[in-house]
Amino acid sequence: MESIIRCRKCGKKMKTSRVDDYRIKVSCTCGFSEYRSAPSASRAINPHFSKESLLPLVFDESGKFFFEAERADRERKEILTLEEISMLASSDYDLDEVLKGVVEKTARRLGVDICSIYLWDGEFLVLRATHGLAQEAVGKAKLKLGEGITGSALKEKTPLFISDVSKDSRYRYFPETHEEQYRIKTMYSYPMFLSGEPFGALNVQTVVTKEFTDDELSFVTVISNLILGAVKMRKRL
Numbered sequence: 724m725e726s727i728i729r730c731r732k733c734g735k736k737m738k739t740s741r742v743d744d745y746r747i748k749v750s751c752t753c754g755f756s757e758y759r760s761a762p763s764a765s766r767a768i769n770p771h772f773s774k775e776s777l778l779p780l781v782f783d784e785s786g787k788f789f790f791e792a793e794r795a796d797r798e799r800k801e802i803l804t805l806e807e808i809s810m811l812a813s814s815d816y817d818l819d820e821v822l823k824g825v826v827e828k829t830a831r832r833l834g835v836d837i838c839s840i841y842l843w844d845g846e847f848l849v850l851r852a853t854h855g856l857a858q859e860a861v862g863k864a865k866l867k868l869g870e871g872i873t874g875s876a877l878k879e880k881t882p883l884f885i886s887d888v889s890k891d892s893r894y895r896y897f898p899e900t901h902e903e904q905y906r907i908k909t910m911y912s913y914p915m916f917l918s919g920e921p922f923g924a925l926n927v928q929t930v931v932t933k934e935f936t937d938d939e940l941s942f943v944t945v946i947s948n949l950i951l952g953a954v955k956m957r958k959r960l
Contacts, residue, residue, distance in 0.1 A: 730755050731803070801942055804832040808946060812953035821953050822852035829946050830854040833939055836905060837928040840950060841866065841873055843921040848874055856900040864897040871895030873924045876912040885910045886932060909933045913943050915951055922951060
């Protein structure tokens with residue numbers, strides 16, 4: 724089962740070549756290259772290898788085994804995304820550009836259809852950035868404290884995971900977002916606070932039922948903290 728490595732610079736498929744027993748070089752036609760650790764086991768398992776020396780293995784339908792690298796690869800990509808968003812948050816870009824970049828990168832990394840940021844203006848939760856919903860809804864879609872799933876998460880001061888929003892009476896539909904074309908299914912709303920006061924919310928949504936892993940929920944928490952920092956920094960300036 725071939726593992727395809729994509730270039731972090733241009734996205735093209737990269738070529739691999741073994742440097743020594745411990746390293747593999749991956750290179751792209753665009754000129755970008757990097758080194759990675761070589762797997763400690765080969766396709767034919769050596770009976771003299773200890774169990775601890777082998778990478779985790781899983782079996783496909785045909786009975787052939789391959790290395791289970793998905794988790795490590797996901798964690799590596801999450802770290803890269805967090806680094807990108809951290810740099811974006813501390814950049815000199817204006818807030819709207821930063822928030823737009825945050826929702827786009829978060830949606831891609833989590834594999835969700837929609838990601839949105841709402842900020843509290845003292846009276847309403849205002850949609851400030853979205854990936855997936857209509858851009859014309861930014862600045863127009865507003866919720867009161869306790870209104871909708873997002874407003875409820877902020878009022879109750881707790882994240883809300885809704886497996887099927889169609890079965891939750893709190894769900895609020897905004898015509899200007901053109902949500903009807905998505906038929907949103909699952910939603911996770913994470914409220915943000917500053918010194919105990921309402922600050923905003925980060926929402927992720929999918930059109931199919933999704934169970935978020937603990938790692939994914941933690942990822943949303945970290946992104947929310949980066950959003951808080953980005954807004955606070957620009958307010959000071």
